[in-house]
Amino acid sequence: MHVMPGELLDNKGRGEAAWRWPAIHPEGRKFALIAAAVCVVTAFLAWETVAWPLAVLTLCILAFFRDPERVVPQDPACVIAPADGLVSLIQQVPPPRELQLADGTGAPALGSEPVTRISIFMSVFDVHINRAPISGTIRRVIYLPGKFLNADLDKASEENERQHILIERSDGVAIAFTQIAGLVARRIVPFVKTGDTMAVGQRVGLIRFGSRVDVYLPQGTDAKVVLGQKVVAGETVLAELGKQQLIEGIAQ
Missing domain, CATH: 1.20.5 (Single alpha-helices involved in coiled-coils or other helix-helix interfaces)
Structure with a gap:
């Protein structure tokens, strides 16, 4: 298990919590x-x-x-939100074409079978620092130029400027997420490169001025969040690996 540097807090009251300016x-x-x-x-x-x-x-x-600092869950079964924002789409879709096939480097491929994709829309009011959803090694970083459509649209996943990041755990589990530039966002700023070892919740990049992040869960794993839910990067549990269940929410 990777533990990020910093103070350890737990659900038994250990540690010290205090508000501070970000x-x-x-x-x-x-x-x-x-x-x-x-x-x-x-x-x-x-x-x-x-x-x-x-x-x-x-x-x-x-x-x-x-x-701001975030208290990152350290359960290896958890997939953590890589972005702050609104869960705008939860769909069964094939992984991005660029990640479906092996590239000859030994990096894992995701195949073409549909998986659960969780789309997180970041407004200009959200924190725009993106974080690693799991611990592991960066196996692929693929940047693709494109359009600047409204990031809330489904087709933004395939037509907008975007960057795929694939992280592989030591046990072979791989999760991909895509940083997507939007109508206002005009630049994706990476902090990582292929070969870097990441702790869950570690900062991986940012997107300037409104955008979206798509997370592709492994097969056999469902979302643990619901459509319309607000999530917090580095803290909200998006999914538990290998868990499939219907979770309902009520807007009120």
Whole structure:
């Protein structure tokens, strides 16, 4: 079992929990610095009608790139949400074409049989740092250029700019997830490469300004979340490996 560095907390009350301001990811600091600098200049010139919107923009940028700590479940049977957001689709579909066949490197292939795909839509208000759903080794990272359709649409999985990441556990279980750029999102920023060893919940990348992440579960595994549910990256259990059951939810 991989354990991420940090304080250990459990369901018996061990550890110490306290609210803290979330960190700002370095990827966003430069944008916030630019907006803040222009804001200061316009304020110095007494252009208040420009300075105030720039001040708000600076705060919005800081909020978008926030990187809060997460308490990551360490049960090896659990598949953890790689993204914050809304479960917008749960479907039985074949894995991405790029991952169906072996590529000659020894990396696992997912085959063409349908599996459960969970789509998580991230609005501009969600945290956009993506995390590893399981512990293991990155076997494939495949970037594909494409369109910038609304990420909430089903066809975005095949037509939008996207990046597939395939992680294989030491026991051979492989899970793929796809970072998909959306209508507003225009850049996928990876933090990992093929061959990297990941702990569950470890940060793997981000997508700027609204997007979607698709998770492809292994055959014989159903979603443990329901359509319309809000999930939290690194914390929400999406599925338990080998478990198949109907779970119903009521919107109220």
